[in-house]
Amino acid sequence: xAGPVLHTPVCAxxxxxVPIFAAPMGPAITSPELASAVSNAGGLGLxxxxxxxxxxxRALIQRMRELTTRPFGINMILEFPADALVDLCLEEKxxxxxxxxxxxxxxxERAHRAGAKVIDQVGSVDAAKxxxxxxxxxxxxxxVEAGGHIAGNVSTMVLAPRVVDAISPxxxxxxxxxxxxxxxxxxxxxxxQGVVLGTRxxxxxxxxxxxxxxxxxxxxTEEDTVRTTMFGYGWPNAAHRTLRTAFVDxxxxxxxxxxxxxxxxxxxxxxxxxxxxxxMRRFMGFPPGADATGAIESMPLLAGQSAGLVNEIKxxxxxxxELVESARRIIDDQLRGYTEPRP
Numbered sequence: 001x002a003g004p005v006l007h008t009p010v011c012a013x014x015x016x017x018v019p020i021f022a023a024p025m026g027p028a029i030t031s032p033e034l035a036s037a038v039s040n041a042g043g044l045g046l047x048x049x050x051x052x053x054x055x056x057x058r059a060l061i062q063r064m065r066e067l068t069t070r071p072f073g074i075n076m077i078l079e080f081p082a083d084a085l086v087d088l089c090l091e092e093k094x095x096x097x098x099x100x101x102x103x104x105x106x107x108x109e110r111a112h113r114a115g116a117k118v119i120d121q122v123g124s125v126d127a128a129k130x131x132x133x134x135x136x137x138x139x140x141x142x143x144v145e146a147g148g149h150i151a152g153n154v155s156t157m158v159l160a161p162r163v164v165d166a167i168s169p170x171x172x173x174x175x176x177x178x179x180x181x182x183x184x185x186x187x188x189x190x191x192x193q194g195v196v197l198g199t200r201x202x203x204x205x206x207x208x209x210x211x212x213x214x215x216x217x218x219x220x221t222e223e224d225t226v227r228t229t230m231f232g233y234g235w236p237n238a239a240h241r242t243l244r245t246a247f248v249d250x251x252x253x254x255x256x257x258x259x260x261x262x263x264x265x266x267x268x269x270x271x272x273x274x275x276x277x278x279x280m281r282r283f284m285g286f287p288p289g290a291d292a293t294g295a296i297e298s299m300p301l302l303a304g305q306s307a308g309l310v311n312e313i314k315x316x317x318x319x320x321x322e323l324v325e326s327a328r329r330i331i332d333d334q335l336r337g338y339t340e341p342r343p
Contacts, residue, residue, distance in 0.1 A: 004340030005042075006184075006324045008193040010138060010171040014117055015071045016095060017042030018324050019194025020184070021173060021315070022201050024048035024075035024098065025148060025302070026275050029287055032060065034316055036067035036208035040321035046073040046098050046119075046196075054088045056274040061092045062107030071095045073119065077149075077236060078102025090114040098140075101151060101238070105134035119174065121196075123152020125166045132167035139167060140196055143176030147199050147304030150227060157190070163192035179306035185335070188327075197319075199304045204316045210288040212296045214253070214313060216243050222308030228252060231300035232263075233283040240285070241299040255261045258283035269294015 008019045024030050026048030035045025042326075043243050049057050050185045057074070064072050073096030074089050076082045082099075084105050086177070089097055098119040111118045112135070120131040128139050141158025141163040152159065156176040164172045174187035175196035187195045202209055203217050219312035220243055227241050230251055236259035242248060251257065265281040271292035272278065280286060280299060287316040 004247050005270075006327055008171075009189070010173065010193040010264075013137060013171065014044060016044050017175070019043075020320050020323055021196040022046055023107050023175065023196050023198030024073075024100075025202060025207070025287070026077070027052070027208050027286060028289055029202065029207055029302075030328060032063040032067055034201060034204060034208070035072055036064055036070075036220075037069045037206050037316035038201070038320060039070040039072045039271050040243050041317040043320050044071060044073060044076050044096065048075045048077070049085060052085075054084050057085055057088055058092065059275075060128065061089070061091065061094060062218075073098045073107070075100060075121075078104065079157065079238070080100060082107075086110065087265060094267075101149065102234035103134075104131060104136065108135045119173075120172050121151065122163070123150065124154070125159075125162050128163040128167050131168040136170070138171050138173060139163060140173045140175050141192070142196075142334060143174070145241075145305040147225070147307075148302045149235075149238055151296050153238075156187075160187060160190040167234070176304060179309035181323050181330055183306070183309075184323055184327045185330045197306075198321060199306045200310055201316055202265045203310050203313045204319065205313060207270035210292045210296055212292055213288055216245070216297075216301050217303050217307050217310055218312065220303065220307040222305045224273075224302055225305055225307060226252065228255050228258075230255040230258040231283055231285040233261050233265065233281060233285060235285050236261060238285075240300070240302060241304055243303050243307070245297045245301065247295075247298040267294075268298050269296070271299075 020043035022045045024046040035047045038045040077099035079101045096117050100121040105122050117137045119138045120136045122128045141160045160174040171193045173194045174192035178195045179200040184195050269280045271289045272275050290297050
């Protein structure tokens, strides 16, 4: 990787240059183009894959191989069946398996035998201890500020150092509320060895998000998101953070309706997933892809509180480069000045 390098031990472990991870925004927002751009820039691109047929996953992995020769990861949601997907990933020599929303312990030995590293995203100290005890290689500590589905109730500022203290020397990556170099440096100060960014990478040309979705992220502040279970059709009663829209404000007082999965919920549009058009019913948890049609603002515009720090669309590689360069400046110039003796 050209330019300044910010290297932590987890970089050597995963074979990457800089400790910056692209969140697996699902089911298709983190496209192969976005994930590969982050990997090619020296970080690690993670793609979400849950509840989908293996042949679709194989095609996705092949597409990643066309776009990058660098390490990448496939993230699986353990709310949905994962055994066949894990087997396929290991058969295809995917370098990193990533898990969320469940106990990945039974997959760890199998992955290690195949030469893959294992990441687990957690929202609590207890879950971190469980996964570290099972031999998971890297733990992502996800704060409640994060966008998308949220596993816990604790802020990143508190959760990250608590997890670091609980499972050291297992590497910890911080997630939630991080969108710029200041957040990266803060995470390192908390003991984390890297950061996951979702909302910041959503506002990129490579992200497979609808233009209106990206526009809403740019217009939003840190106060324009809400943690809810509203978009639970297909994944009931699972907490997530979404942008506040007129639709969200209308239904927030009756958010439980979204998890009822009623067959009479009206169709509000379509989006593409896995090369096929998917009918979107009200309260479905699929964020609108780039070619979605219909009532876009009535779909889940999943985003974190870091939306307040996202003000423009930039290529993913440029974001990675700026994060590294600015973090180095903060560490070398600003922070060093605080410790030098006064004249």
